[in-house]
Amino acid sequence: MADDLYRYPELRSAGNTRGAVRHAVEAGRLRRVTRGIYTGSNREPGEQVRAMLMRLPAEAVVGFHTGARLHGFGDVPQDVLHVIVPAGSVVPRIAGVTVHEAVLPVPDPVLLSGVPTAPAARCAIDLARTLRRIEALPLLDLALRSGACRPGDLAQEVTRHGRLRGVRQARHLVPLADARSECRQESQLRLVLLDGGLPRPEPQLWITDEWGRPTFRLDLGYRAHRVGVEYDGRSHLTRERLRSDRARMNWLSAHGWTMRYFTDRDLYLRPDHIVREVRRILPPRPTGPTVGTGDRGWRWSTCQAS
Structure with a gap:
């Protein structure tokens, strides 16, 4: 207390x-x-959360969305306080608090803003198990990019979750997480390509000029085939950005790059169109197992474009 x-x-x-x-x-x-x-x-800082915890069992710790936010990678908006308690605990109903009864103990909680919080990797894997795939991969990417987790931390943590609900999804997504991804839609676009059976693209791919100087950076790319894939959000709608984009597109085209640009409509309403377009400009792949993760267990829905 x-x-x-x-x-x-x-x-x-x-x-x-x-x-x-x-x-x-x-x-x-x-x-x-x-x-x-x-x-x-x-x-x-943290006063309201600490006060709420005082109304819960002594073993209660902050986790899931709230824990991720305290660790610096809370990419999924949530106004509710998420706490973890041991399974079978007697818990009062508290407005604004979501209680997760967990059979898996929380080892070594960390103190953030005076609040006992599940370790970053635990928060990330709990969310990777329970969020939709389209939301889970961006969160794992952000967990790595923020420095809260390392790839080994996620790989080790997911093994602890054994046969818990959603662990199969988490196992598929953890190897795909990439700290280079810089926004939610970029992560989601990468997931669409992978689940469509396409090769794994490189995030934030730098293109050099004839003197070897970094000139342009692509959201996603296949360097060997000079193919780039990008998400166009609201930030591309200004006149200045349009001029810059046109100069960039002309330079890339003149240097042998084939580009494809997609919007929120493509990403959230017709992902198969993205897969078809990119597959059409990539050389045929050798026959054999695909790189895609399978288990395409999400429903696409429209969300805010960046």
């Missing part, structure tokens, strides 16, 4: 009557943080 947070029974046992507590709140000497939890200090 934090030193600056007090349960109501503790205040009463210290000799305060109900009226005295109420008067202290009205006078500003005490502040009610959540039901039954009070503080006498100014607002501090």
Whole structure:
């Protein structure tokens, strides 16, 4: 329990009557943080979360979406507090709190903003198991790009989840995670290509000029075949960006690159179109197992384009 947070029974046992507590709140000497939890200090980072945890079993730790956000890779918007408790715990209903009863213990929670939090790899794999694939890979990419996790951390953590729900999806996605991916849609576009059985593209591929100087960078590319694949979001709609894009496209075309550009409509409503277009400009692959992960267990839905 934090030193600056007090349960109501503790205040009463210290000799305060109900009226005295109420008067202290009205006078500003005490502040009610959540039901039954009070503080006498100014607002501090993590205060609300710590107060909520005081209403839960002692073993409760923050995890899933909230844990990922505290670790710096909370890519999925969530206003709800997500906590993990041991399976079978008696948990009160608290508005704004989602409780995950876990049979898998949380080893060595870390303290972030004064809040006991599941390790970064645990948060990442829990989400990789439970999110839709189209959301899970961007989160794993961001977990690596933020430095919160290393590839070995994710690989080791996923083995701990054994036969838990969704672990098959997590096992497929962990080897595909790439720290070079720079946005959600780029990660999702890469997943579409892989699940379509196409070769693995290189994220953030630098193209050099005739003097070997880095000149342009592609979202995704196949260097050996001079094929580039890019996502066009709202940032490409300004006049200045349009001029820059046209000069870039002309240079790439003049230097033997074949480019394909896709929008949110392609990505979220017709991913098969993306696969067909890219397959058409790549040389035929040798017969044999595909690189795609299979298990295409998501439903596409429209989301905010960058």
